[in-house]
Amino acid sequence: MSTADLLYSDTEEALRDSVRRLFTDRCPPDAVAGVYDATPRDFAQVWKTLAVDLGVAGLLVPEELGGAGATAREAAVVLEEIGRAVAPVPFLSSAVLATVALLRAGDTETVRELAEGNRTAALAVPLSIAPGTSITGVLATDRGLTGIVTSVAGVVEADLLVVPALGPEGLELHVVDLDACGVAVAPVLSLDMTRPLADLSFGATPSIRVSADAADAVAEALRCGAALLASEQFGVARWCFDTTLAYVKDRKQFGRAIGSYQAIKHRLADLWLELGSAASSARYAADTYARGDDDAEIAAALAQSYCGDAAVHAAEECIQLHGGIGMTWEYPAHLYLKRAKSSQLAFGTGYRHRARLAELIDLPVSADPATTTRS
Structure with missing residues (x-):
C-alpha cells in the first residue's frame, strides 16, 4: 500500500493557478453577491469555461470515456479554489456527485456528455443526506418515476437529473431530462444562494434506467462528496483567515495597527x-x-467532523475582527459565513460524522447534544 502524500504536485498547482485566475477575473466578490439580487446574476458562462475550456467537468472520468483520468486529489484542488471564491458553479453536484454515481453504476454515454461539458447533471438526493443513509422518496413504477425529493443542490444549473429510485428489487439509478414530462422544480430560498437548492417532484416521469442495483453507486457518490467537501470548506476558511490577517495589519486604531494588540494576535x-x-x-x-x-x-x-466547524469559526472571526465593515452587505464576508454554515450541514452534521468515526475506530458514541434535553 502506498504512503500518503499531502504535498501538492506541480500539475495540481498548475490546475489551481488556472482555476484561481478564472475566478479572479469572472467571479469577484461583488459579482458573486449578485446571486442575492432580485434578478440573480447568471454564472452559466463561468461554469462553461471551467467545465469545457479548463476541462474540470471530466476530472474524475477515465480517459477512455472522454475525461481527464485524474483523481480526487485534483478535484480537491478545484474545490479549494471554489471555496476561496465562493464560486456559484455546480462542480460538486455535477462533476463529483452525479458523475461518480453514474460511473459506479456502469454508465458510459451520459458520463461522456458530462465529461465533455455538453451537459450538467444533479444527483437527486437532499444535500443534507449523510453517507450510509437509506434513500427514499422516489418510486420507479411501470408508469415512470413518482415521488418528491427536497433540498437538492445543483438543479438550477442542471439540464439532467440522476435519480435514485426504489424499484421492485431495490434501489435503481435513472437518468431524467429536466424538461421531461412530470418533472416539477421549486427553487428553495436558502441561506446560501451561491449553492442554490430546489425541491423536485416527479409524476409518472419517463426515464432511462442506468442500473437496477444502484445502492453501492449512490453510497460511493456520497462518500466521495463528503471527502471532497472538506477541501471546499478549507478554501472558505483560508480566504477568511488571509483576508482578516491582511486587514488587522492595515487597520489602525489609537495610532496602532489593531493586529498589534495581544487579544487579536491570540x-x-x-x-x-x-x-x-x-x-x-x-x-x-x-x-x-x-x-x-x-x-x-x-x-x-x-x-x-472537523472542517465544517473550522470554516464556520474562520468566517465568524472574519466578520468580528473586521468590525463594522464586516457586518455590511457590500463586504463579502457574509458570503463566506453563509457558504460555511450551509456546508456544515451538507452530507450530515458534524455530530453524525463524529459518531461514524467513533464506530470506525471502535470508540463509544456519545449522545447527540442537539437531541439531549436537560432535566
Whole structure:
C-alpha cells in the first residue's frame, strides 16, 4: 500500500493557478453577491469555461470515456479554489456527485456528455443526506418515476437529473431530462444562494434506467462528496483567515495597527493552528480516497467532523475582527459565513460524522447534544 502524500504536485498547482485566475477575473466578490439580487446574476458562462475550456467537468472520468483520468486529489484542488471564491458553479453536484454515481453504476454515454461539458447533471438526493443513509422518496413504477425529493443542490444549473429510485428489487439509478414530462422544480430560498437548492417532484416521469442495483453507486457518490467537501470548506476558511490577517495589519486604531494588540494576535494564532489541522485532514481525505486506501472512510469522517466547524469559526472571526465593515452587505464576508454554515450541514452534521468515526475506530458514541434535553 502506498504512503500518503499531502504535498501538492506541480500539475495540481498548475490546475489551481488556472482555476484561481478564472475566478479572479469572472467571479469577484461583488459579482458573486449578485446571486442575492432580485434578478440573480447568471454564472452559466463561468461554469462553461471551467467545465469545457479548463476541462474540470471530466476530472474524475477515465480517459477512455472522454475525461481527464485524474483523481480526487485534483478535484480537491478545484474545490479549494471554489471555496476561496465562493464560486456559484455546480462542480460538486455535477462533476463529483452525479458523475461518480453514474460511473459506479456502469454508465458510459451520459458520463461522456458530462465529461465533455455538453451537459450538467444533479444527483437527486437532499444535500443534507449523510453517507450510509437509506434513500427514499422516489418510486420507479411501470408508469415512470413518482415521488418528491427536497433540498437538492445543483438543479438550477442542471439540464439532467440522476435519480435514485426504489424499484421492485431495490434501489435503481435513472437518468431524467429536466424538461421531461412530470418533472416539477421549486427553487428553495436558502441561506446560501451561491449553492442554490430546489425541491423536485416527479409524476409518472419517463426515464432511462442506468442500473437496477444502484445502492453501492449512490453510497460511493456520497462518500466521495463528503471527502471532497472538506477541501471546499478549507478554501472558505483560508480566504477568511488571509483576508482578516491582511486587514488587522492595515487597520489602525489609537495610532496602532489593531493586529498589534495581544487579544487579536491570540485569536488569529488559534485560528491559524485550526486551519493547519483543517488543511491536513482535508488533504488526507482526498489523498486516501484517490488511492482507494483502507482508511478512506475514516479520513472522510474525520475531515467532515472537523472542517465544517473550522470554516464556520474562520468566517465568524472574519466578520468580528473586521468590525463594522464586516457586518455590511457590500463586504463579502457574509458570503463566506453563509457558504460555511450551509456546508456544515451538507452530507450530515458534524455530530453524525463524529459518531461514524467513533464506530470506525471502535470508540463509544456519545449522545447527540442537539437531541439531549436537560432535566
